[in-house]
Amino acid sequence: MNIGIDARGAIWYRGTGIGTYTYQLIYQLKQREDGACYRPFWPGEEYRELDITDEKEFNNVEIGNEYWEQFFLPRALTREHFDLYHVPQNGIGLPKTKKCPQVVTIHDLIPYIYPETVGKGYLKTFFTEMPRIMEESDRIITVSHWSKKDITQIFAYPAEKIDVIWEAPEPVYRPLEKSLCRKLLGEKYRLEEDYILYVGGFSPRKNIKLLLTAFAKISKEIEKPIYLVLPGKKQKEPDYLDALIAALGISDRVLFPGFVPVGDLPYFYAGAELFVYPSYYEGFGLPPLEAMACGTPTLAARASSLPEVLEMGAAWFDPYNYMELAESLFFFLTHPEASKNLGANGYHQAQKFSWAKTAQETVKTYQKTISGC
Known part of the structure; x- marks a missing residue:
């Protein structure tokens, strides 16, 4: 398997639940010796791979997050022949052009349930993007059966295409004197x-x-x-x-x-x-x-x-x-x-929870998605 993963959450949101999830998932996937390639993507060093010789194409877009999502990422997914692309941060940032099967992790639907507690900018993005995310995702990972219930009720997304995979405490959390x-x-x-x-x-x-x-x-x-x-x-x-x-x-x-x-x-x-x-x-x-x-x-x-x-x-x-x-x-x-x-x-x-187990279950989701199950 050749798997692309949006790694922005691990860099930008470290210390939050989504940041922890993205960081630990990628870390654990990288430790696996299963013959698969797990390729993190983020708008940073990646720009070194851009072909800037095509001045017409390069100069007509703004170098930034939107450019990365709409131009660089789809092009890279096509060039490197990915079997699947995974967006862990509630699907936000899903490529505008679908180049391969897509999995998203929906942690919660708080903007729909407690909209008054969410910033206006994120609320607008969530309401704008989430219908498209639901439509274009081949499979959804969520982190609890409670969240799965919300997804099926609010969006009528097929329950059989939602996998519940728990998160875990990071190894740094342990008893101390x-x-x-x-x-x-x-x-x-x-x-x-x-x-x-x-x-x-x-x-x-x-x-x-x-x-x-x-x-x-x-x-x-x-x-x-x-x-x-x-x-x-x-x-x-x-x-x-x-x-x-x-x-x-x-x-x-x-x-x-x-x-x-x-x-x-x-x-x-x-x-x-x-x-x-x-x-x-x-x-x-x-x-x-x-x-x-x-x-x-x-x-x-x-x-x-x-x-x-x-x-x-x-x-x-x-x-x-x-x-x-x-x-x-x-x-x-x-x-x-x-x-x-x-x-x-x-x-x-x-002790029932571990990030290695999270990664193992996530790989099963990748395999089911790629095989069309």
Whole structure:
């Protein structure tokens, strides 16, 4: 097999779910010794292969992402005789001209389900491109049965042409000595106290308000000081989180360390007393699985794909009931043995997932697509 893969997500979106998926999938495919060629494409060094001697053709287009998609990529797919082309980032960037069978990975349909939580530019692109993506894709990979249900319901795409292939925590997420984590976090981030952790962005869909409200409820009831730590790049506008934190009277207990590189995230996960994921909707939900791979006791919203992925490895709460979350936080913070058992259950669940398995199942999808099954 000669397989082309759009690698832009691995370069541009590293640290996001799509970026992690694209990076790890390509990495694992490259490790396989199955006789196939897995060729990543991205608009960078690739331009060195352009034939600039055809000045008329070259000068009439803009060198950039659109040019790469509409001219360079279709030409390369034809020249190198690919059996299949795979676009991992929700199909966005699928070639305008189809040169071979095409597979796309649709992680979720959040723009259709929670359009108010998506940027206007991406929303417009998604609504414009997705009907064409559905029409021109020979097969779809998605990351959960929940997302598969959404795809079949919203677009009436044939269920038999959708393969559910789970994602996985990256190998860097593993149990670490808490004392080691606290040492690094103290030196680099001035974080030395016990803390509850959330990772996953600040979109309204992530339901941070519920977490802040529940934390405010229990923070003054816990005998020892406890903090809430939320890494990630926080949007400047609207600054509703800061206003809510001030209104709840917890400004001195909530920490925003800002962007944290992937190499440091395992220390945040493994050093936490608890990890909480209150999101209303996820196509898969990598952060809680990453926390569980680190052995961190994890609490998650009983919503969308999360129960399917996390199963009994997490403690569950209603994403619309802050009191239920507050009671769960208080219980696990004050019952060390129960917290320890929850962490062990989560670690066991996380071991069911691996990127090597993801790559193996993806190759099966490639084979079915090429054979016309």
